[in-house]
Amino acid sequence: MSAVKEFKRPDGRKPDEIRPMEAKVGIVPNADGSAMFSFGDTIAIAAVYGPKKMHPQHQQNPEKGTLRCTYNMLSFSVTERIRPGPNRRSTEIGKITEWSLDPVVMIKKYPNMVIDVHIHVLQANASTRCAGINAAALALAHAGIPMNDIVSSISIGKLDKQLVVDLDKDEEDWEEGEGATDIPITMTPNGDITHIQLDGKINSKVLKEVIELARIKTKEVYEVQKKALKDSIKEIK
Amino acid sequence: MVLQLQRKLKKMTKNKIERKIVIPGEIIAKGEDYLPGEGTEKRGDEIITTRYGLAEESNRLMKVIALSGIYQPRRGNVVIGRVENVTFYGWNIDLDSPEYAFLPLQEVPTYVNKDRLNDIFEIGDVIIAKIIGVTNRGIDLTIKSRGLGKIDEGIIIKINSNKVPRIIGKEGSMINLMKNESGCHITVGQNGLIWIQGDKIEDELLVKKAIMFVNEKSFTSGLTKEMKEWFNKEKQK
Numbered sequence: 001m002s003a004v005k006e007f008k009r010p011d012g013r014k015p016d017e018i019r020p021m022e023a024k025v026g027i028v029p030n031a032d033g034s035a036m037f038s039f040g041d042t043i044a045i046a047a048v049y050g051p052k053k054m055h056p057q058h059q060q061n062p063e064k065g066t067l068r069c070t071y072n073m074l075s076f077s078v079t080e081r082i083r084p085g086p087n088r089r090s091t092e093i094g095k096i097t098e099w100s101l102d103p104v105v106m107i108k109k110y111p112n113m114v115i116d117v118h119i120h121v122l123q124a125n126a127s128t129r130c131a132g133i134n135a136a137a138l139a140l141a142h143a144g145i146p147m148n149d150i151v152s153s154i155s156i157g158k159l160d161k162q163l164v165v166d167l168d169k170d171e172e173d174w175e176e177g178e179g180a181t182d183i184p185i186t187m188t189p190n191g192d193i194t195h196i197q198l199d200g201k202i203n204s205k206v207l208k209e210v211i212e213l214a215r216i217k218t219k220e221v222y223e224v225q226k227k228a229l230k231d232s233i234k235e236i237k
Numbered sequence: 238m239v240l241q242l243q244r245k246l247k248k249m250t251k252n253k254i255e256r257k258i259v260i261p262g263e264i265i266a267k268g269e270d271y272l273p274g275e276g277t278e279k280r281g282d283e284i285i286t287t288r289y290g291l292a293e294e295s296n297r298l299m300k301v302i303a304l305s306g307i308y309q310p311r312r313g314n315v316v317i318g319r320v321e322n323v324t325f326y327g328w329n330i331d332l333d334s335p336e337y338a339f340l341p342l343q344e345v346p347t348y349v350n351k352d353r354l355n356d357i358f359e360i361g362d363v364i365i366a367k368i369i370g371v372t373n374r375g376i377d378l379t380i381k382s383r384g385l386g387k388i389d390e391g392i393i394i395k396i397n398s399n400k401v402p403r404i405i406g407k408e409g410s411m412i413n414l415m416k417n418e419s420g421c422h423i424t425v426g427q428n429g430l431i432w433i434q435g436d437k438i439e440d441e442l443l444v445k446k447a448i449m450f451v452n453e454k455s456f457t458s459g460l461t462k463e464m465k466e467w468f469n470k471e472k473q474k
Contacts, residue, residue, distance in 0.1 A: 032305065032306075032307075033305060050307075050335075051307055051335055052335045053335045062373075104261075104262075106287060110335075111373065112335075113335050141260055141261050141289040142289060142305060143305055143306065144288060144289060144290070144303045144304065144305035144306025144307075144399070145288075145306065146261070146276070146287040146288050147261035147262065147287060147288075148261065148262060148278075148285075148287065149261060149262035150260060150261055150262055188262070189262060225260075226260055229258075229260045229289060230258045230260065233258045233291075233304070233456070
């Protein structure tokens with residue numbers, strides 16, 4: 001038990017401390033909507049194009065529109081250069097982003113159309129998908145697309161037996177005790193989960209604690225997103 | 238006493254115009270006293286915003302003025318478009334929006350030889366038309382009204398369709414000012430395309446500059462007055 005109290009994270013943060021967050025909208029002038037979101041060193045930008053006519057025509061859906069997300073990590077985003085272009089991981093995260101945004105975007109209003117969301121990670125230090133989802137939600141709102149809510153995403157981790165918020169790269173590679181478990185969660189401000197992933201080991205009782213912690217922490221993220229959107233109009237004035 | 242009343246009245250009218258910046262998912266009104274308008278939705282007894290923009294209340298109707306997003310066609314809107322294709326029954330028009338628009342043969346006021354539709358409009362012609370209907374298949378247009386038809390000369394510029402009300406101004410104050418100051422003929426399509434025609438190209442370019450000025454400065458109060466000063470300054474140059 002004493003180990004829990006003396007728990008120290010590699011970068012000296014408190015267990016429930018998120019890295020400094022920053023958000024800004026309207027950073028890509030040519031896009032219909034755009035945003036940047038960062039957790040400390042992790043920076044993601046998102047640009048939204050559309051709604052526009054779906055091409056090729058056979059992919060059009062007359063019942064509801066399509067949300068298409070692409071996730072991309074730039075080759076210089078990590079210390080060791082990564083091969084540019086789509087890969088297994090980026091396709092998966094793109095799909096995950098689509099699913100996490102789908103419940104809030106009112107896509108039914110745009111039949112036969114497509115909304116493109118492009119997410120680029122400029123700098124990566126873990127939690128890139130969370131930063132990407134946060135930026136994408138902001139960019140969609142900025143593009144004037146009707147939504148039920150804005151979603152906020154955060155990763156909750158378990159290092160040995162300690163729950164921590166917003167993992168970084170050092171913590172992801174934690175090897176002591178039970179090792180590291182990484183759980184990215186996306187929620188609406190009401191606490192409805194739109195996306196949850198789990199990498200590692202955890203029991204159901206602790207998982208419930210994780211979700212409760214995420215409910216509190218996504219609110220903090222939401223406040224940052226809200227401020228970014230509201231401040232961008234003041235600048236026009 | 239009278240002064241006090243006047244002050245109170247001033248305050249009341251001031252409150253009425255007051256706009257609030259909102260993001261999707263915000264509760265802007267509670268209870269049965271308010272009605273949901275554009276960009277809002279009723280859930281339970283709460284009115285919730287679904288778009289990013291400025292919330293406004295008028296006669297118990299809550300609505301959100303969107304700042305971004307695609308053009309939403311409405312019946313009765315005057316629009317400007319380009320002939321995309323000539324078919325057997327009419328013309329396909331590109332309104333610079335993702336929806337299909339069609340001008341049927343019957344909606345042309347003159348006699349049309351069915352074999353020679355090209356005589357009326359050719360591919361690439363630009364026309365002013367009015368929307369007579371919006372279905373899930375697309376937009377139906379007409380040119381059977383005064384001021385509608387083919388455009389022969391002048392310049393066309395494109396702005397965001399959400400800013401069209403700013404260009405027109407309160408009861409046309411802004412657009413009339415521009416017309417009087419420049420002597421140009423201006424037609425504003427609700428889809429964001431603006432046709433300017435004047436005697437000299439310099440006049441047309443002045444209007445273009447003025448419109449871009451309004452476009453950038455939209456959502457500042459007292460813009461018409463500012464515009465007057467702007468014109469005076471431009472003329473002295």
